[in-house]
Amino acid sequence: MAGSQETWDFTAKAQTKCIVLALSRERFDELVEQSEELRDHLAGLRDQERPPQNKHGEAAIALASGHSGEPVLPGTYVDYELSPREYELSVAQTVLRVHTRVADLYNQPMNQVEQQLRLTIEALRERQENELVNNREFGLLHNADLKQRIYTRSGPPTPDDMDELVTRRRKTRFFLAHPKAIAAFGRECNRRGVYPQSLDVEGHAVTSWRGVPIFPCDKIPIGDDRTTSIIAMRTGVDDQGVIGLHQTGIPNEVQPSLSVRFMGINDQAVLSYLVSAYYSAAVLVPDALGILENVEISR
Incomplete structure (x- = not known):
């Protein structure tokens, strides 16, 4: 408290990387x-x-009943936030410009424009994925509870590290890891004589651990010290997990929460389209999202 000059009678030393204020x-x-x-x-x-x-200077507990040694029971009320967090949708936008002579090629203007739009939307989705992982306001890497952040025991991601990450939540749906982190985990498994199973996910063979698929995500950054993070999460409203936020019913919507608005033709005969995507993410309860940090990938 303010004005107090008391000091701790012990010291602490961190054995791994940590967050300190x-x-x-x-x-x-x-x-x-x-x-x-x-x-x-x-x-x-x-x-x-x-x-x-x-x-006598000894600790004493006085109870109205006159008994001592009785445990203090928690209250029966349910805690709640007086000022809950509000999430605002983020937006990623780009302008697609197509010359009319390209659109008129082979007399198939819609096919040309549709292919250009497809490529533009794919690039926009890549940007959206990066924001959902790294954005300071709502990104997964910055919204995990401190109690759900753990560190590797020795540096590389080991089966023991992945087990601890799984056991910190019920119904872990999947992991997200950089491809180099997945390769590092595979090396640790081979060193121990452990062979992770592969799962078939929509026709693709995906490495798994304890029956939980590990999806590659190159949007998870790798630091200058060659360390990265592995994300584990539970998803869905019913399981109080991590959910994506979007707005449906927007004007000129071509996909959920994505609109394409024709902006007209300029003097150079160039067609312009404004492509907008609205998105955000929310962690409904703290244990829905966990992160394994300080994952070395080059040892």
């Missing part, structure tokens, strides 16, 4: 003075750490 004493005191809720919270933590003392 450091504040000077002066800055901490300023923050405490600005928030009454923070002061009350810190006072409550101090009261929990220091049980009431009796006249």
Whole structure:
């Protein structure tokens, strides 16, 4: 609390990479003075750490019933957020321009335009996938609860690391990993004489672990130190998992939450189309999303 000069009577040393928030004493005191809720919270933590003392200086618990040693039972109310988080849909847009002489090629203007639109939409979906993984506001890598972030035991992704990632949630639907991370996991399995099974997913053979498919995702970044992350998630509203957010029924919609609007023809006889995709993602409960961090891929 503000004004207190107490210090911890022990030190801690991190054995792996971790997230640390450091504040000077002066800055901490300023923050405490600005928030009454923070002061009350810190006072409550101090009261929990220091049980009431009796006249002999020993911890004492006084109960209205006159008994001692009874456990403190939690309240029967359900906790909820007074100010829940609001998600705003992000948008990715691009303009497709096609000259009329290309559109008129072989007298098949719709086929030419449709193929150009298909390629444009695929590029837009790639950008959307990158945002869903890396965006600071709603991306998966930045929205995992700190308690659901674990680190590898020795660097490379081992079967033990993947087991811990799976057991931290029920109904893990799939993993997302960079292809190089999947290769590193395969090397660790071979070194131990373990052979992961392959699953058939829509006609494609996909590496799996404990029956959970590992999908390659090259949007997961690799750091300068040659480390990356592996994502595990439960999905769907019914299972309180990770869900995608989009808006249906938008004007000129050609796919769910994706619209193509004709903008006209300019003086150079160029057709213009505005292609827009709206999207976001939400983690309904914290244990729906987990991340294995500090995954070395080059050892």
